[in-house]
Amino acid sequence: MTTTHVETERKYDGAGLPERLDRAPGVSAVEHAGRQDLDAVYYDTPGLCLLRRRITLRRRSGGGDAGWHLKLPVDRDTRREVALPLEAAGPDAVPAEFTALVAAYTRGAGIGPVAHLRTHRAPTVLRDGRGRALAQITEDRVTVQVLAGDGPGGGTRAEISGWTEFEVELDRGSATLLDALEEMFTEAGLIRSRWPSKLARALGGEPSSVPPRAGPAGSAGAAVAAGLRARVEQLLALDAAVRRGEPDSVHRMRVTARRLRSLLKAHRRLFDRRRADPLAAELRWLGRLLGRARDQEVLGELLVEHLDAVPARLRGGDLRGRLTERYARGYRRAWREAVAGLDGARYFALLDELDAFATRPPLRRRAGRDARAYLSATLRREQRRTLERLDRALRMPPGTGRDRALHRARKAAKRARYTADDSRAGLRRRADRRAEEFATRMKRLHKVLGAHQDSVVARQELTVLAADPACRGEAFAHGVLHERQRQVADAAHGRLPGLRRRAGRRKLSRLK
Missing domain, CATH: 1.20.120 (Four Helix Bundle (Hemerythrin (Met), subunit A))
Incomplete structure (x- = not known):
């Protein structure tokens, strides 16, 4: 079973931590915990599709949270971490739960090891007056081997290199504490790291991507393209929720596909129709694929909702239970068909075209209005x-x-x-x-x-x-x-x- 939590952290580079961390607001005690040795292998596609989206997938031993970890970005400082135990898969096979969660980004490409990191960690815990952990600060001395090659286990190994960095991760503390610690770090000579993750630093940065282009600020093209990009990102994020069978996820993904199609249709005068119209047609296909499951869900809710209008003695036994089971069964069947469609080449080709269209929309001259x-x-x-x-x-x-x-x-x-x-x-x-x-x-x-x-x-x-x-x-x-x-x-x-x-x-x- 996976576990999920949201982590908020910041990384810093510099020589050492401030001396009086107990001066931070709300901090009553500073506790130096036992040192840890962590060993982690990071996984990605040959083209680093996950790193390009600021997603990291690793298998780590050592420390208090050994296991498989998938980190999905929420904003600059916050990520959602999904975890599985080490035994969920061996080092040469990524857990099926994780491959499903990132399928919208990998799109059928194989996933294998790309880097091996060993970290010597010195943790410091900041506690309040009741002994509760507000934040943990770690000094991490990292040694990395970049694994070249496409297959499991990698191919040739690059030279070993390393660095030292500091991390602040909130526990019960607030953003106010995080900002106060940053001020103290700055005074001590530490600066925010430009690297969003250890993997990005190990590989020399995130893969270069094509910058969005949609006309000057304040133009029609810029306004419409911004809405388009936001909906594409939302669609990609909802893919994992649908595959996991999360409540209401099919409905939300279907609505997002419909929103994208509506955007293309309403603004068709801005776009080259030779690309916009086929894309809208494929979004219609996706909406219908998801719609079969959603229709079963809605019908079950509508019919069961009004059963109280039928006298109990005239319901023919457990009519509520029969209707609920009938449409739950229909939903499960349609959901499985939808997930099978999300694993197909047609869906992945649609996502590729959405990415390309949102990044560089084929705008006509009137988009400059x-x-x-x-x-x-x-x-x-x-x-x-x-x-x-x-x-x-x-x-x-x-x-x-x-x-x-x-x-x-x-x-x-x-x-x-x-x-x-x-x-x-x-x-x-x-x-x-x-x-x-x-x-x-x-x-x-x-x-x-x-x-x-x-x-x-x-x-x-x-x-x-x-x-x-x-x-x-x-x-x-x-x-x-x-x-x-x-x-x-x-x-x-x-x-x-x-x-x-x-x-x-x-x-x-x-x-x-």
């Missing part, structure tokens, strides 16, 4: 598209035609909302607030239209259940649930005129 003027016109266009679809639906009589029209209005409102959300980077404060308000109004409309569409899907599913021989004896319960979902649809429809008026205000799209 002022961001506010461009986004005002874009939001107005998305607003008009949403209102036209909604008005058309509201004029139609009840029936499947109106249901389909409301679903199309829902998709338009969703795209309008996502366009406003993901295009706000670089806007001035007032324009950002206006874009946020536009997104909020569209979100409210989208949610109500979504409730209507969910009710349509649930009623269709109840019709299927009624014809299923395995559900014999549940006809009355299915009828009650069908009526409740019709009431949900009617309530949603009744709210639409008011939401339409609020979402249709022209000033919402004027980003001044």
